Amino acid sequence: MQRIGFIVLTGFQMMSVAVLSVFEFANKEMGQAVYDLHLLSETGGSVRNSIGVSVATEPFDDTNFDTLIIGGSAVAGSLTPGVIDFLRHALGRSRRVAATCVGAFVLAEAGLLDGRRATTHWNRARELQARFPKVNVEEDRIFIVDGQVWTSAGMTAGIDLALAMIEQDLGADVARSVARKLVVYHRRAGGQSQFSALLELEPKSDRIQSALTYAKRNIDKPLAVGQLAEAAHLSPRQFSRAFRAETGQSPAKAIENLRVEAARLMMEQSRHPIDVIARQTGFADPDRMRRAFLRAFGQPPQAIRRNARAEVVA
Structure with a gap:
């Protein structure tokens, strides 16, 4: 015992x-x-x-x-x-x-x-x-x-x-x-991020929440402001103004954060090549994803993957 x-x-x-x-x-x-x-x-x-x-x-x-x-x-x-x-x-x-x-x-x-x-x-x-x-x-x-x-x-x-x-x-x-x-998730890997892009945004209205839900479901596709505005049933101008007022971020920055979060999870939990992950999370090319990772974490995607694998070995 x-x-x-x-x-x-x-x-x-x-x-x-x-x-x-x-x-x-x-x-x-x-x-x-x-x-x-x-x-x-x-x-x-x-x-x-x-x-x-x-x-x-x-x-x-x-x-x-x-x-x-x-x-x-x-x-x-x-x-x-x-x-x-x-x-x-x-x-x-x-x-x-x-x-x-x-x-x-x-x-x-x-x-x-x-x-x-x-x-x-x-x-x-x-x-x-x-x-x-x-x-x-x-x-x-x-x-x-x-x-x-x-x-x-x-x-x-x-x-x-x-x-x-x-x-x-x-x-x-x-x-x-x-x-x-x-009744808990089995199990969050040690290397998983403490942060959630959606939780950090905390939109106050159902319209902005609907746009973010749409974005997350279609993260692999190009997401223009017009598409998000349509999902929120607002004009692009109204949407951009309301989005920034409720979240403190521009739609473009928020979408990048959602893409980074999705890509990071794939880096940690899958063996997909980096170019595949970039494509499936809407970055289109690995270099663009790499720059986004450096802005968000100060580390390139490869370092995130190494850290996750090191946690599993430990």
Whole structure:
């Protein structure tokens, strides 16, 4: 049986503990207790979370854990020297040490991320890099595995991280079945982008949303403003004005972002040649797609594919 310890800090967010449900469902899937789950804190006892609900925890001791996971907290003073010291010795006593969301700051404070690749919530990634320059922060990743150390993006990405752990331990079929029971996608690859072009646009009207839906369905075709305006039942002039007012982007920029997102997914999840991906996502030629990738990610398509394959190997 593998012992899983989740360290909570005062003011932790309840969603971060959702990763334990993934291991719980793995136990149900296997019909036996493969994982022994524990909530931990430095002194044990009751720990209050960000919405005022308290949970019972066990204190740190000499018990060894196969996997240690920590979430973060926004409460000042919640991270104590005792927690840092406990984590500094964790790599010598645990097979895996992980952090969800801003828990990466805790691992970085303990020195566990020095010289390693890591990720965290996109809104805090640059802060993590600035505070801990020895860490190679990759802000646009769902989760990253670097040796014994695992880190994930925002809290729901911890579910993807836990599914990957189960896949490593028990195989892809078990992880897939657990994902189905949790009604979550099986599974977002670690190298997948944290961002969604459609979510970032957030149009306010059904008309602009209809145009974007039309664009996504026809991403492989040339998409002129006139076509999008027709899908929105507006004149081209009205459409361009309304689109920028609602999304803060021009139609041309938004379409490029949708094409980049579609192309990136194909780069990560398929073996299609780059010229085929460029054609199927409406870029027409690889050079045009390459320039769009450099604008969006600062990397060419080939680098995105290499990173995705490296995640799979890890």
